[in-house]
Amino acid sequence: xxxxxxxxxxxxxxxxxxxxxxxxxxxxxxxxxxxxxxxxxxxxxxxxxxxxxxxxxxxxxxxxxxxxxxxxxxxxxxxxxxxxxxxxxxxxxxxxxxxxxxxxxxxxxxxxxxxxxxxxxxxxxxxxxxxxxxxxxxxxxxxxxxxxxxxxxxxxxxxxxxxxxxxxxxxxxxxxxxxxxxxxxxxxxxxxxxxxxxxxxxxxxxxxxxxxxxxxxxxxxxxxxxxxxxxxxxxxxxxxxxxxxxxxxxxxxxxxxxxxxxxxxxxxxxxxxxxxxxxxxxxxxxxxxxxxxxxxxxxxxxxxxxxxxxxxxxxxxxxxxxxxxxxxxxxxxxxxx
Amino acid sequence: xxxxxxxxxxxxxxxxxxxxxxxxxxxxxxxxxxxxxxxxxxxxxxxxxxxxxxxxxxxxxxxxxxxxxxxxxxxxxxxxxxxxxxxxxxxxxxxxxxxxxxxxxxxxxxxxxxxxxxxxxxxxxxxxxxxxxxxxxxxxxxxxxxxxxxxxxxxxxxxxxxxxxxxxxxxxxxxxxxxxxxxxxxxxxxxxxxxxxxxxxxxxxxxxxxxxxxxxxxxxxxxxxxxxxxxxxxxxxxxxxxxxxxxxxxxxxxxxxxxxxxxxxxxxxxxxxxxxxxxxxxxxxxxxxxxxxxxxxxxxxxxxxxxxxxxxxxxxxxxxxxxxxxxxxxxxxxxxxxxxxxxxxxxxxxxxxxxxxxxxxxxxxxxxxxxxxxxxxxxxxxxxxxxxxxxxxxxxxxxxxxxxxxxxxxxxxxxxxxxxxxxxxxxxxxxxxxxxx
Numbered sequence: 181x182x183x184x185x186x187x188x189x190x191x192x193x194x195x196x197x198x199x200x201x202x203x204x205x206x207x208x209x210x211x212x213x214x215x216x217x218x219x220x221x222x223x224x225x226x227x228x229x230x231x232x233x234x235x236x237x238x239x240x241x242x243x244x245x246x247x248x249x250x251x252x253x254x255x256x257x258x259x260x261x262x263x264x265x266x267x268x269x270x271x272x273x274x275x276x277x278x279x280x281x282x283x284x285x286x287x288x289x290x291x292x293x294x295x296x297x298x299x300x301x302x303x304x305x306x307x308x309x310x311x312x313x314x315x316x317x318x319x320x321x322x323x324x325x326x327x328x329x330x331x332x333x334x335x336x337x338x339x340x341x342x343x344x345x346x347x348x349x350x351x352x353x354x355x356x357x358x359x360x361x362x363x364x365x366x367x368x369x370x371x372x373x374x375x376x377x378x379x380x381x382x383x384x385x386x387x388x389x390x391x392x393x394x395x396x397x398x399x400x401x402x403x404x405x406x407x408x409x410x411x412x413x414x415x416x417x418x419x420x421x422x423x424x425x426x427x428x429x430x431x432x433x434x435x436x437x438x439x440x441x442x443x444x445x446x447x448x449x450x451x452x453x454x455x456x457x458x459x460x461x462x463x464x465x466x467x468x469x470x471x472x473x474x475x476x477x478x479x480x481x482x483x484x485x486x487x488x489x490x491x492x493x494x495x496x497x498x499x500x501x502x503x504x505x506x507x508x509x510x511x512x513x514x515x516x517x
Numbered sequence: 518x519x520x521x522x523x524x525x526x527x528x529x530x531x532x533x534x535x536x537x538x539x540x541x542x543x544x545x546x547x548x549x550x551x552x553x554x555x556x557x558x559x560x561x562x563x564x565x566x567x568x569x570x571x572x573x574x575x576x577x578x579x580x581x582x583x584x585x586x587x588x589x590x591x592x593x594x595x596x597x598x599x600x601x602x603x604x605x606x607x608x609x610x611x612x613x614x615x616x617x618x619x620x621x622x623x624x625x626x627x628x629x630x631x632x633x634x635x636x637x638x639x640x641x642x643x644x645x646x647x648x649x650x651x652x653x654x655x656x657x658x659x660x661x662x663x664x665x666x667x668x669x670x671x672x673x674x675x676x677x678x679x680x681x682x683x684x685x686x687x688x689x690x691x692x693x694x695x696x697x698x699x700x701x702x703x704x705x706x707x708x709x710x711x712x713x714x715x716x717x718x719x720x721x722x723x724x725x726x727x728x729x730x731x732x733x734x735x736x737x738x739x740x741x742x743x744x745x746x747x748x749x750x751x752x753x754x755x756x757x758x759x760x761x762x763x764x765x766x767x768x769x770x771x772x773x774x775x776x777x778x779x780x781x782x783x784x785x786x787x788x789x790x791x792x793x794x795x796x797x798x799x800x801x802x803x804x805x806x807x808x809x810x811x812x813x814x815x816x817x818x819x820x821x822x823x824x825x826x827x828x829x830x831x832x833x834x835x836x837x838x839x840x841x842x843x844x845x846x847x848x849x850x851x852x853x854x855x856x857x858x859x860x861x862x863x864x865x866x867x868x869x870x871x872x873x874x875x876x877x878x879x880x881x882x883x884x885x886x887x888x889x890x891x892x893x894x895x896x897x898x899x900x901x902x903x904x905x906x907x908x909x910x911x912x913x914x915x916x917x918x919x920x921x922x923x924x925x926x927x928x929x930x931x932x933x934x935x936x937x938x939x940x941x942x943x944x945x946x947x948x949x950x951x952x953x954x
Contacts, residue, residue, distance in 0.1 A: 221708075222711070279938060291708070291711075294574075296938065298868065299869075299934045299937035299938040301934070302861075302930050302937065303930070303934025303935060303938065305930050305934075306929065306932070306933075309930065310924045310928060310931065311924075313923065313924050426861065430715060434712075434716070487727065490723055492719070492723070493720050496717070499713070499716050503709055505637075507705060
């Protein structure tokens with residue numbers, strides 16, 4: 181019984197939040213990785229693209245709620261997601277047309293494109309704050325919990341409760357669906373294959389008749405979709421604030437690099453590595469020892485490796501360690517000079 | 518000759534812009550902007566020597582500036598006597614043990630070579646061991662120190678020295694940390710280096726926010742001493758009263774103008790000093806070598822230049838300059854508030870300054886610092902004015918109008934982004950391009 185209790189404790193505080201946050205990071209990291217491999221620069225504006233997607237979702241959710249369109253206990257935000265994805269894609273394409281395209285044609289160094297993406301980040305951030313304001317927005321409606329702690333205790337008779345929020349469930353399911361779709365697209369369709377060919381060797385791809393503009397278009401469609409979904413899921417789970425998305429860029433970059441930049445599987449693995457290590461390192465293990473150890477062995481102290489204030493710093497520390505020991509990441513990624 | 522006229526013209530128009538603030542808003546505000554412009558310029562000089570001369574992407578400005586701020590506390594605040602009784606020495610011992618464990622594990626790593634598979638595990642355990650040993654030693658003293666009058670002190674305090682000493686110390690502290698960071702991460706490619714330095718600067722801020730025994734964390738350190746007289750003391754001086762009568766403005770305003778002017782003088786001397794040193798460095802053989810490395814690493818290496826060491830050198834120098842500027846900023850504010858360190862304001866804005874001014878040109882960085890800081894401050898009222906102009910025909914009760922007016926302040930982010938994008942697209946060399954030598 182004690183072991184069951186501690187297992188539920190770990191599930192409740194580490195496994196489920198880890199899977200949720202990891203999925204959000206993985207979706208974000210996928211977006212960064214795809215832009216990096218195909219368009220060959222580190223896109224610092226990705227966090228703001230996510231924020232833009234979330235903003236469109238929030239605005240559409242308000243429209244839907246105002247006109248009384250409801251879908252039972254299902255969160256409205258998920259219903260409007262297809263529309264906000266379209267908005268995000270349009271925004272990404274506009275940015276590409278007016279900003280990034282020039283540097284691609286000039287064949288500028290990737291550092292220049294990186295600095296350009298910072299300009300885009302500033303502009304988008306300002307635009308978002310101008311449209312929706314800098315405040316906190318909660319746009320979650322419908323049923324809040326899939327499983328409540330009380331019900332779980334009643335059901336199993338254990339001391340520890342297990343809670344699954346509906347945002348957590350939705351995040352994990354949507355991520356699995358999107359990732360399956362993405363991998364099917366990249367590996368099985370002709371367009372996906374030509375995209376991979378283009379990212380491997382641009383000249384050779386051009387020679388074999390692949391239209392680069394079409395590849396770029398599809399890249400931004402995928403990036404916009406991923407950014408919008410990742411941003412919305414993060415906002416649903418933690419409440420939306422434009423400011424937080426700027427700080428989200430670094431953990432996402434960390435996830436992409438830890439997994440190996442340019443490798444989609446790596447991005448997903450990296451997301452989970454970051455999220456679980458954040459939780460494992462800042463978790464207070466006292467309660468688990470309380471169940472496992474006999475009473476008189478129980479020492480005092482929280483058994484925390486680092487205090488929870490350092491949660492996000494953990495991802496940077498892991499990023500640094502990976503950059504030092506194995507700059508190519510867990511799965512060998514691409515290195516673009 | 519054309520170049521010199523161009524530069525003088527730019528600086529003149531900058532001073533006219535600041536004078537505008539003085540005439541139309543207030544001279545107090547104009548001097549505040551002027552002081553912060555100078556600090557921003559020093560920071561962008563630091564980035565310019567790294568990016569413009571050596572091609573190193575340092576996104577860690579925020580961290581180095583905060584280290585400079587920390588130097589203010591360490592140097593100038595009075596020590597908390599009880600904290601030293603409570604075992605502050607144990608904290609130092611603990612940290613030294615942790616650092617030793619890291620050094621030891623690095624030595625083991627280097628000795629074990631490529632062959633040994635379990636070197637990861639050995640190193641992991643060495644560092645974990647060092648970490649828990651440190652925690653075991655320092656946890657209790659920290660608790661005790663943070664419990665000493667938490668509303669007032671609750672931290673180690675400083676050395677009670679004149680605050681102006683903290684500026685070079687801030688530079689030294691930043692240089693020390695930059696040396697470690699540079700050793701670790703300068704081998705990385707530019708994108709990775711950018712992300713790594715950004716990450717490290719965030720870690721520095723997290724430490725300053727949470728280690729209350731060191732910097733009081735989010736409780737802030739207030740009342741840092743000043744290198745210039747206080748307004749209250751000035752108000753009783755005879756010559757200040759004379760000035761009040763002469764200019765016919767309230768005494769509170771004239772005293773604060775005097776204080777700001779004295780800051781301006783000190784900052785100006787430092788700015789000119791750093792500028793002169795950097796100009797000499799750029800013209801010297803050393804500067805030529807740095808540019809050669811920037812433009813073609815392979816051939817510079819073939820000529821026998823030690824690229825790694827040179828990069829490390831320039832990284833340390835640039836970071837030290839940023840550290841000095843950070844220390845000056847904290848002294849000017851009179852308080853150390855870790856929460857205010859945001860990458861947008863401290864890292865990316867400085868980068869915009871360097872790019873707009875013209876990377877590779879020191880005068881360019883200074884004009885960039887002045888111009889961007891000026892518009893960063895002034896675009897808030899400008900944005901408000903602009904919005905209220907275009908919405909004059911809409912009635913005041915309209916929701917859209919009130920919403921627009923409420924969020925007008927955020928136009929400045931858009932504005933900054935636009936300036937950066939337009940410069941990069943149409944004038945990638947900036948306002949004052951790099952001198953061809």
